[in-house]
Amino acid sequence: MMRKREVAKRIFAQELVRSTYQIEDQNQIKYVLTPTGERVNRIFSVAVLLDKDEIGADTNFWRLRLADPTGTFFATVGRFQPEALEVIGEINVPELVALVGKTRVFEGTSRKLLSIRPEVISPVDIAVRDYWVLETARRTIERIESMEKREGEDVELAWRIYNPDLDEYREMVRKAVATVKEDVEVMERFEEEEEEIDFTGFEFEEEEIDLTDLLEE
Amino acid sequence: MAADGALMSRAEILTDQILEKIRDENVKVKREDILKRMKLLVEEFKVPESEAVRTITSYLVREYGVSREELMERASPLVKISDISKPNQWVSLRAKVVQLWDSNSPNVSQVGLIGDETGIIKFVVWSKADMPEVEEGKSYLFQNVVTDSFQGRMQVNVNRTSRITEIEDDIQLPPREVDVVGAIISFQQNSGLIKRCDECGRVLVKGVCQAHGKVEGYDDLRVKAVLDDGESVYEIILNESNLSALTGIDLERALEIAKENLDRNAVLAELKNKLLGRYFRVKGLRGGRYLLVQEIDHHKPSAVEFEEILEALA
Numbered sequence: 097m098m099r100k101r102e103v104a105k106r107i108f109a110q111e112l113v114r115s116t117y118q119i120e121d122q123n124q125i126k127y128v129l130t131p132t133g134e135r136v137n138r139i140f141s142v143a144v145l146l147d148k149d150e151i152g153a154d155t156n157f158w159r160l161r162l163a164d165p166t167g168t169f170f171a172t173v174g175r176f177q178p179e180a181l182e183v184i185g186e187i188n189v190p191e192l193v194a195l196v197g198k199t200r201v202f203e204g205t206s207r208k209l210l211s212i213r214p215e216v217i218s219p220v221d222i223a224v225r226d227y228w229v230l231e232t233a234r235r236t237i238e239r240i241e242s243m244e245k246r247e248g249e250d251v252e253l254a255w256r257i258y259n260p261d262l263d264e265y266r267e268m269v270r271k272a273v274a275t276v277k278e279d280v281e282v283m284e285r286f287e288e289e290e291e292e293i294d295f296t297g298f299e300f301e302e303e304e305i306d307l308t309d310l311l312e313e
Numbered sequence: 314m315a316a317d318g319a320l321m322s323r324a325e326i327l328t329d330q331i332l333e334k335i336r337d338e339n340v341k342v343k344r345e346d347i348l349k350r351m352k353l354l355v356e357e358f359k360v361p362e363s364e365a366v367r368t369i370t371s372y373l374v375r376e377y378g379v380s381r382e383e384l385m386e387r388a389s390p391l392v393k394i395s396d397i398s399k400p401n402q403w404v405s406l407r408a409k410v411v412q413l414w415d416s417n418s419p420n421v422s423q424v425g426l427i428g429d430e431t432g433i434i435k436f437v438v439w440s441k442a443d444m445p446e447v448e449e450g451k452s453y454l455f456q457n458v459v460t461d462s463f464q465g466r467m468q469v470n471v472n473r474t475s476r477i478t479e480i481e482d483d484i485q486l487p488p489r490e491v492d493v494v495g496a497i498i499s500f501q502q503n504s505g506l507i508k509r510c511d512e513c514g515r516v517l518v519k520g521v522c523q524a525h526g527k528v529e530g531y532d533d534l535r536v537k538a539v540l541d542d543g544e545s546v547y548e549i550i551l552n553e554s555n556l557s558a559l560t561g562i563d564l565e566r567a568l569e570i571a572k573e574n575l576d577r578n579a580v581l582a583e584l585k586n587k588l589l590g591r592y593f594r595v596k597g598l599r600g601g602r603y604l605l606v607q608e609i610d611h612h613k614p615s616a617v618e619f620e621e622i623l624e625a626l627a
Contacts, residue, residue, distance in 0.1 A: 100546075101539065101546050103541060103543065103544060103545060103546055104496075104498055104541045104543065105543060106543045140496055140498055140541060140543070140590075142590070193590070194496065194589065194590020194591070195590075196498045196499065196590070215499070216498060216499065216589055216590065218585070218586065218589040218590035220590050220591060223613045223614075224496075224590065224591055224592060226613070226614050227494075227592045227612060227613060227614045228496075228592075230614045230618055230619060230622070231494075231542075231543060233622050234622065235543055237622070237625065237626070266626055269622070269626060270623065270626045273619050273622050273623055273626075274619075274623060276619065277616060277619035277620070277623070280614060280615070280616045280619060281616045284615070284616055
């Protein structure tokens with residue numbers, strides 16, 4: 097049987113970083129279990145890349161810090177992720193990116209740490225973030241509902257391992273959606289106005305910028 | 314000659330079955346000749362009956378020029394795709410070619426999907442079968458094809474004794490419409506600015522068509538991508554007109570980009586920049602491996618959708 101491609105799950109950062117319980121299935125595929133009972137091998141996220149730090153000089157091994165409206169998470173990129181590495185080399189922070197990657201759990205000194213190994217990193221615009229938040233909110237609500245109904249093995253396991261406060265996750269979703277909703281409304285108003293304004297007849301002058309000060313520094 | 318069936322030996326019955334098949338052909342074959350061979354194989358050498366029939370069939374083809382198709386044809390019943398459940402059955406199908414894939418084996422001349430009203434199934438035409446090529450969207454009568462199971466799924470194989478004839482009817486496919494919003498999260502190999510074979514349209518690998526060898530080829534633009542909605546993955550193929558509408562890069566522009574950068578891969582990089590990590594709404598038909606794209610467009614949420622979630626949470 098050909099191995100099926102793992103679906104990229106949508107998980108908010110706040111829930112993602114708490115997902116440190118690992119499961120391995122009969123095909124030796126590794127997953128992390130999230131507090132709302134989702135089994136995750138790959139994620140798709142849209143987040144702001146806040147920092148990129150090269151671990152040691154010229155190692156081409158980068159530690160990334162990313163944030164979505166609910167919290168931050170980490171990712172590491174090295175030579176085994178050539179496509180992502182190429183993008184990271186050129187990118188300026190902060191930048192909004194779409195990220196596809198595999199979940200990894202590291203044993204820290206005091207606790208377990210979840211990190212992402214990116215397969216794809218691509219700068220995107222705000223509309224992509226908006227839809228990602230919407231989609232992730234819907235998926236998270238579905239998972240919260242299955243937790244309430246105690247449907248399935250993974251859900252039972254999540255209760256046992258994490259015993260989550262579901263109201264906390266509901267509040268997380270509510271906040272994320274409310275934040276982004278304002279942006280979307282602003283954009284919709286802006287687009288309506290844009291259609292009304294006639295730009296023909298305007299002439300744009302290119303400003304000359306004096307760069308001598310910068311060069312001397 | 315024994316007139317009563319009950320008194321006939323198995324060898325005689327099998328002999329008459331073979332003679333029945335070639336009755337219409339203008340061949341002068343003596344019944345005694347076939348019967349003698351059949352008796353030798355079945356009664357003396359105890360060869361299984363099916364092997365004996367096959368051996369004698371080959372003998373007739375070789376010595377008397379009987380057409381192999383004629384002899385095999387009546388052996389395989391006309392079935393519907395949904396009836397196919399066991400491997401190693403000889404069947405005939407009336408089906409439409411839904412999609413052709415790039416074959417990555419020199420032993421395979423064509424591979425793809427065929428469908429009828431009841432379902433869709435993978436088909437493989439072996440290079441050895443030496444068949445005329447079929448085209449996407451056309452309907453054919455596939456005679457004497459063999460069912461097979463590969464990686465847990467049924468398929469049909471077209472071999473040397475099969476026959477493919479184009480038919481007038483337009484075979485209808487089962488509706489398996491998909492309407493999905495997902496993100497493009499990966500590009501598959503052989504995406505971007507590619508070259509296709511002038512003869513058959515296959516994608517060239519390093520200037521080589523696996524059916525026609527080293528050819529000049531012509532340029533084309535296409536992307537094989539993975540669309541993921543968080544629940545399922547869909548493999549989609551975007552052709553030049555899809556790509557032109559979504560990214561503004563048509564074949565002409567792609568060739569310019571390649572020329573400016575002295576690198577055909579620059580086109581792929583540009584397409585990735587514009588497509589990876591973005592959301593699209595895709596309408597199409599799901600058949601086997603690939604989702605056939607009928608419509609694709611960028612997708613944006615509306616404020617109303619956020620409102621609904623907030624209301625549901627309240």
